[in-house]
Amino acid sequence: MDWSPLVISIKTSIAGTGIALLLGIPAARLVANMRGKSRAILDGVFTLPMVLPPTVLGFFLLVIFGRNSPVGQLLLSFGIRVIFSWEATVIAAAVVAFPLVYRTVRASFEQIDRSVLHAAKTLGLSERTIFLKIMIPMARPGIAGGTILAFARALGEFGATIMIAGNIPGRTQTVPVAIYFAAEGGNMTRALNWVIIIVLISFSVVALLNTVGEPKQ
Amino acid sequence: MSILIDIRKTYKNFTLNVAFSASSGQTGRTGLLGESGCGKSLTLRCIAGIEKPDSGFIEINGKTVFDSESGINLAPQLRNTGYLFQSYALFPTMTVGENIGIACGRGTAAERTKPGHRSKVRELLDQYRIGELADRYPSQLSGGQQQRVALARMLASDPEVILLDEPLSALDSFLRRQVEEELSASLSRFPGSIVFVSHDRDEVFRFCKKMIILDSGSIAREGPRDEVFADPQTVPAARLTGCKNIAVATKAGERRIAVPSWGLILETERPVPDGITHAGIRAHHIRAVKETDTVNCFNFAVESRSEAPFSVTEYVTALTASGVAGSERNYREPICMESSGLTGKERTERLCLPPDRILMLTLSNA
Numbered sequence: 001m002d003w004s005p006l007v008i009s010i011k012t013s014i015a016g017t018g019i020a021l022l023l024g025i026p027a028a029r030l031v032a033n034m035r036g037k038s039r040a041i042l043d044g045v046f047t048l049p050m051v052l053p054p055t056v057l058g059f060f061l062l063v064i065f066g067r068n069s070p071v072g073q074l075l076l077s078f079g080i081r082v083i084f085s086w087e088a089t090v091i092a093a094a095v096v097a098f099p100l101v102y103r104t105v106r107a108s109f110e111q112i113d114r115s116v117l118h119a120a121k122t123l124g125l126s127e128r129t130i131f132l133k134i135m136i137p138m139a140r141p142g143i144a145g146g147t148i149l150a151f152a153r154a155l156g157e158f159g160a161t162i163m164i165a166g167n168i169p170g171r172t173q174t175v176p177v178a179i180y181f182a183a184e185g186g187n188m189t190r191a192l193n194w195v196i197i198i199v200l201i202s203f204s205v206v207a208l209l210n211t212v213g214e215p216k217q
Numbered sequence: 218m219s220i221l222i223d224i225r226k227t228y229k230n231f232t233l234n235v236a237f238s239a240s241s242g243q244t245g246r247t248g249l250l251g252e253s254g255c256g257k258s259l260t261l262r263c264i265a266g267i268e269k270p271d272s273g274f275i276e277i278n279g280k281t282v283f284d285s286e287s288g289i290n291l292a293p294q295l296r297n298t299g300y301l302f303q304s305y306a307l308f309p310t311m312t313v314g315e316n317i318g319i320a321c322g323r324g325t326a327a328e329r330t331k332p333g334h335r336s337k338v339r340e341l342l343d344q345y346r347i348g349e350l351a352d353r354y355p356s357q358l359s360g361g362q363q364q365r366v367a368l369a370r371m372l373a374s375d376p377e378v379i380l381l382d383e384p385l386s387a388l389d390s391f392l393r394r395q396v397e398e399e400l401s402a403s404l405s406r407f408p409g410s411i412v413f414v415s416h417d418r419d420e421v422f423r424f425c426k427k428m429i430i431l432d433s434g435s436i437a438r439e440g441p442r443d444e445v446f447a448d449p450q451t452v453p454a455a456r457l458t459g460c461k462n463i464a465v466a467t468k469a470g471e472r473r474i475a476v477p478s479w480g481l482i483l484e485t486e487r488p489v490p491d492g493i494t495h496a497g498i499r500a501h502h503i504r505a506v507k508e509t510d511t512v513n514c515f516n517f518a519v520e521s522r523s524e525a526p527f528s529v530t531e532y533v534t535a536l537t538a539s540g541v542a543g544s545e546r547n548y549r550e551p552i553c554m555e556s557s558g559l560t561g562k563e564r565t566e567r568l569c570l571p572p573d574r575i576l577m578l579t580l581s582n583a
Contacts, residue, residue: 119367121266121292122266
């Protein structure tokens with residue numbers, strides 16, 4: 001049996017989750033401190049990838065990274081072709097995982113007692129120190145939960161992936177894509193094998209989510 | 218060394234408009250007394266820079282930290298104020314030692330890597346008797362211990378002025394007095410200004426030499442503590458300093474007032490100001506008539522009694538004739554007084570409202 005879809009899926013999910021964390025945590029901090037209309041707009045934009053059909057996201061990504069777009073042109077001038085590459089699976093995974101990190105971490109930041117942050121300010125701690133030494137540790141359970149949810153979502157990504165990365169075995173064929181093409185091609189045994197593997201992994205992820213403990217206190 | 222403040226801040230249903238100064242040292246401890254929602258904590262937060270006033274200026278030890286006209290608004294980090302929160306606001310993911318350590322040198326990384334850093338933290342821990350708690354987390358501490366940590370952490374940041382925001386309100390009543398004394402003793406050597414915010418007049422009385430009474434965002438009375446208690450001047454100030462008997466009154470002579478709802482015409486020791494709107498008398502100042510009393514002695518009917526373990530409160534109404542001060546007898550408001558003895562069971566009493574104890578009040582400061 002060719003294990004490459006599993007390897008690609010795991011690699012893609014880890015990379016995609018990593019990017020979602022790097023972008024999602026600062027985004028959460030930004031919006032948590034905002035009020036009013038600008039907050040509502042930005043929150044909507046950051047949450048959109050969660051509510052839009054993945055094929056719509058895939059369409060947008062095709063438009064952004066496609067050969068005829070400015071971004072695609074720029075990347076092409078450096079010799080980078082995004083569409084139908086492994087990187088495209090990572091981009092798709094990161095985009096769908098981002099809102100899960102963003103929303104869970106934002107909720108954690110907003111739960112922090114304001115007076116703790118105010119105290120830190122009056123004690124003279126810089127905004128950077130407050131973020132790294134107080135907000136991040138206090139939001140640890142939320143960050144852990146968001147990471148696991150994001151990983152699970154990235155692992156299951158199909159719609160946007162198929163649109164921008166396609167189905168290239170050994171390069172862009174992830175487990176969900178492999179299941180689709182195996183079933184469509186009538187190879188039900190192969191499809192079932194992947195289904196069992198993905199169910200086991202997903203179940204372990206949910207179990208892990210339930211054991212993410214309370215903050216160390 | 219002082220705080221100078223003159224600010225305004227408007228919300229939908231509330232306007233804060235305060236101007237006062239707080240001097241430094243033991244004699245300069247300033248108490249802000251007021252009911253919840255009167256703007257006392259908001260005032261402190263404006264001084265610390267956590268809230269931004271709409272207009273005005275704030276000066277700390279001669280340095281302008283906020284001035285709406287010249288657009289100055291220093292970040293809280295640059296104001297050097299020590300703020301003690303009602304909830305203590307300890308960092309929950311740090312141990313007691315780390316909580317104090319991070320505040321040393323106002324949180325600069327350079328300070329934390331200095332060779333003397335550990336011993337400075339150790340010194341503070343020992344000074345506040347929390348050495349054995351150094352490795353515990355805030356959630357493992359009692360209220361009193363948390364407060365000591367918060368105090369040590371605040372002083373570790375070398376503040377120029379100290380702002381205490383209801384520091385005792387979160388404590389159980391039996392702990393409160395003890396912690397209050399510890400707090401007072403710990404701060405006795407602090408050279409800068411201290412502003413203490415509370416809704417408890419006893420706390421403010423014990424802790425402060427100067428008092429400011431806030432009512433719905435405005436200053437109702439300001440002055441030395443003893444003067445404010447002796448002569449509150451305004452209705453809110455009288456109420457907040459614990460006066461239970463306040464009634465509408467009118468001037469009836471050079472040293473005479475009429476109080477319709479009590480059915481009394483009372484002599485006063487000092488001349489009655491023209492703007493008088495209310496009169497007040499504290500429950501413990503009403504007493505049984507002595508032989509030397511010549512004025513303000515009346516017969517009262519005891520309407521009700523309420524007994525506490527060590528005192529009895531009586532509610533009395535004057536038995537003066539109907540129409541005195543323009544009031545019917547049946548519509549008189551009871552006056553609250555502390556009964557002289559636990560055995561008093563009489564239906565009527567002859568009582569004196571000493572002329573020097575009559576509070577002459579106006580509705581507000583404006």
